[in-house]
Amino acid sequence: MKRIVVLCGGKSGEHPISCVSAGSVVRTLKDCFQITPVGITRSGEWVEVPLEEVCSWNLKDLPEIKAEGRKKIEAVPGSGLFLDGKKIGADLVFPVLHGVGGEDGAVQGFLETLGLPYVGCGVFASAACMDKHYTKLILKASGLSVAPGITVDARGGIDAASVAKRLEEEGISWPVFVKPAWGGSSVGVAKVEKPEGLQKALEEACKVSWRILVEEGISGREIECAVLERKGEKPLAALPGEIIPGSPSAFYDFKAKYIDTSLCRVQVPADLDPSSQRAIRAAAVKAFEAVDGRELMRVDFFLKKNGQILVNEINTMPGFTEISMYPSAWKSLGMSYKEILVDLVENAV
Ligand SMILES: Nc1ncnc2c1ncn2[C@@H]1O[C@H](COP(=O)(O)OP(=O)(O)O)[C@@H](O)[C@H]1O
Ligand SMILES: [Mg+2]
Numbered sequence: 257m258k259r260i261v262v263l264c265g266g267k268s269g270e271h272p273i274s275c276v277s278a279g280s281v282v283r284t285l286k287d288c289f290q291i292t293p294v295g296i297t298r299s300g301e302w303v304e305v306p307l308e309e310v311c312s313w314n315l316k317d318l319p320e321i322k323a324e325g326r327k328k329i330e331a332v333p334g335s336g337l338f339l340d341g342k343k344i345g346a347d348l349v350f351p352v353l354h355g356v357g358g359e360d361g362a363v364q365g366f367l368e369t370l371g372l373p374y375v376g377c378g379v380f381a382s383a384a385c386m387d388k389h390y391t392k393l394i395l396k397a398s399g400l401s402v403a404p405g406i407t408v409d410a411r412g413g414i415d416a417a418s419v420a421k422r423l424e425e426e427g428i429s430w431p432v433f434v435k436p437a438w439g440g441s442s443v444g445v446a447k448v449e450k451p452e453g454l455q456k457a458l459e460e461a462c463k464v465s466w467r468i469l470v471e472e473g474i475s476g477r478e479i480e481c482a483v484l485e486r487k488g489e490k491p492l493a494a495l496p497g498e499i500i501p502g503s504p505s506a507f508y509d510f511k512a513k514y515i516d517t518s519l520c521r522v523q524v525p526a527d528l529d530p531s532s533q534r535a536i537r538a539a540a541v542k543a544f545e546a547v548d549g550r551e552l553m554r555v556d557f558f559l560k561k562n563g564q565i566l567v568n569e570i571n572t573m574p575g576f577t578e579i580s581m582y583p584s585a586w587k588s589l590g591m592s593y594k595e596i597l598v599d600l601v602e603n604a605v
Contacts, residue, residue, distance in 0.1 A: 257288075257289060257290050258289045258347045258348070258601065259290040259345045259346050260285070260289045260290070260291055260292075260346060260347065260348055260349065260350055260601060261291075261292050261293075261294050261337060261344060261346045261348075262281060262282055262291055262292070262294070262310070262349075262350045262352055263278075263295075263349060263352060263353055263358075264277075264278030264294070264296070264305070264310065264321070264352050264353065265278075265295045265296040265297060265353075266296045266298075266355065266358035267296065267297075267298060267300050267357035267358070268353075268354060268355025268356045268358060268359075268440065269355060269440065269443050269464075270354035270355040270358075270441050271298055271320065272318035272319055272320060273514070273575060274352055274353050274354050274358065275295075275313050275318075275319035275320075275321065276318075276319065276577050277352050277354070277575055277576035277577050277580070278352040278576075279310055279313030279319075279577075280576060280578050281350065281576055282307065282310045282311055284578075284593060284594050285598070285601070286311070288594075288598055288601075290345075291307060292344050292346065293305045293306075293307055293309075293310045294344075295321035295326070296321065296357075296358070297321050298320070298321075299323070300357070301323045302331065302337075303321065303323055303326035303328055304327040304328075304329060305326065315514070315577065327339060327340065329344075331366070331370055332370070333369050333371075334370070334371050335370070335371065336370050336371060337370065346372060347373070348373040348374055348375065348604045349367055349372050349374040350374070350375045350600070350601065350604075351374055351375065351573065352573065354441075354571075354573055354575070355438075355439075355441075356438055356440075358573070359382060359385075359386060359440075359571070359573045360382055360383055360386035360387075360438065361378075361379040361380070361383035361386065364376075364377070364378055364379045364382050365379045373604055373605055374604060375551060375601060375604040376550065376551050376572060376573055376600070376604075377549055377550045377551065377552070377553060377572040378548070378550050380547075380548050381547045381548045381549045381550060381553070382572050384547045384548070385547055385553070385569075385570040386438050386572075387437050387438050387467065388435065388437050388438070388439075388569055389407045391570055392469075392567075394547055395546055398542060399542075400539060400542060400543055400546065400567050401564065401565065401566045401567070402566055402568075403433075403471040403472055403474050403558070403566055403568065404427075404428055404471065404472045405426075405428060405432075405469055405470055405471030405472060406419070406426055406428070406469075407437070407468070407470075408458065408467070408468040408469075408470060409466065410458065410462045410466045410467070410468055414455065414458045414459060414462060416451070416455035416458060419454055419458065419470060420451040420454055423470060428470075428471075428472045429472055430448075430449060430450065431448055431449045431473040432447075432448050432470050432471060432472060432473055433445065433446070433447055433448070433470070433471045433473055434446050434457035434458055434461050434468060434469070434470050435461060435471070436461045436462075436465035436467070436468060436469075437465045437467035437469055438464070438465045438467070439461075439464045439465060440571075441510050441513055441514070442507075442509045442510045442512075443464055443510055444460050444461040444462075444464035444465075445461070445507075445509065446460060446461070447473060454470075474560065474566060475560070475561075476559050476560040476566075477498060477526075477558070478498065478499040478501075478508060478556070478557070478558060478559075478568070479496045479498050479499075479526055479528070479536055479557045479558070480497050480498070480554055480555070480556045480557070480581050480585075481493050481494065481496040481536055481537060481539075481540035481554065481555050481556075481557065481585070482494040482497075482540075482552070482553075482574070482581065482585035482586060483540050483541060483543075483544045483549065483552065483553050483554070483555060484551070484552055484586070484600075485544070485549065485550065485551050485552070485603075486599065486603050487603045487605070490541070491541050491544045491545065491549065493536075493537035493538070493541050494537075494586050495525035495533070495537075495585060495588050495589060496525060496526045496528060496533060496537065496540075496557075496585070497522060497525060497581050497584065498522070498524075499520050499522055500520060500521040500523055501519070501520050502518060502519050502520060506520060508520050522581060522584075524581065524584040524585050524588050525585070525588045531563075532559060532563060535563075536557055536559070536565055539555070539557065539567065540555040543555045543570060547570060549570075549572070551600060551603055552572075552573075552574070552582070552600060553571060553572050553574070554570070554571045554574035554581060554582050555567060556568045556569050556570070578593050583596050
């Protein structure tokens with residue numbers, strides 16, 4: 257039986273979501289593999305978390321891993337992970353982590369330094385997809401379309417008037433979306449109708465990251481496509497899913513994602529004409545290859561009325577609860593949640 261370490265929690269704002277994803281993953285895989293969960297606290301300590309505790313986590317409780325009362329995990333470069341001075345036997349690590357410090361290449365590089373193989377994208381793809389500014393540069397260079405916009409460096413302060421001027425010079429029309437370059441769960445993302453609203457939106461985004469994207473608001477459907485790559489095979493795109501807002505002005509913000517899920521509906525598979533479906537699946541595979549993806553990612557799109565496809569962003573460790581888009585997309589092609597997870601573990605390098 258393969259021995260796997262499941263990493264959960266983490267330093268980002270998506271800590272509780274990671275725990276919920278890890279709960280689903282561990283409940284499903286505990287009969288197939290010998291699992292040692294390792295929790296990462298908000299301040300970055302690695303601690304022991306009992307398997308039964310992880311199995312009990314769900315979205316209702318928004319779990320938090322605290323260091324108090326837990327044993328520390330030690331890490332030795334080239335050797336791996338240790339608990340109470342004893343090596344934790346592990347064939348590989350499943351980093352069920354979202355956002356900065358988990359999905360951005362930092363943990364991936366650390367695991368490589370420890371000499372532990374892991375599930376999912378490597379250092380480069382993880383880092384490239386965490387920073388939306390660089391994701392867009394790579395996608396554009398590979399011939400994929402993205403939303404028009406500008407990037408703002410807020411380290412020297414925020415000057416909304418000069419941002420508004422740059423938007424005008426670039427011919428970007430309103431409303432715009434202001435968003436942190438490295439964020440997640442829509443935290444710090446705002447739709448801004450008029451230049452007067454820019455200052456406040458930039459200040460909010462700046463709390464998450466000093467690099468800020470200001471993009472033309474795209475009116476179109478929001479489509480997400482799961483990609484899976486098995487060892488030695490070409491990446492495969494699942495049937496795309498759709499985020500359907502409950503009202504015309506709503507967007508997929510934090511509240512709609514996790515608090516009041518009736519604000520937006522998730523439909524898998526999306527109701528698409530065959531040519532749009534084909535184009536989106538092809539673009540998802542192209543995006544996967546452009547950023548040097550490995551094993552899995554979810555590529556998020558806008559589909560405009562005129563049929564144009566824009567890539568919005570890429571998640572290298574998408575939400576992994578049983579109802580999340582990534583596993584649901586494979587279910588619609590006949591692969592169960594468990595089969596997908598086993599596949600990811602078996603294909604990890
Ligand atoms: N340029 C845009 N045009 C229209 N809607 C957008 C745009 N950028 C973001 N959004 C909306 O904001 C949501 C969150 O933005 P996104 O870039 O996906 O950040 P996150 O990484 O936080 O999910 C999207 O799902 C979409 O509803
Ligand atoms: Mg998103």
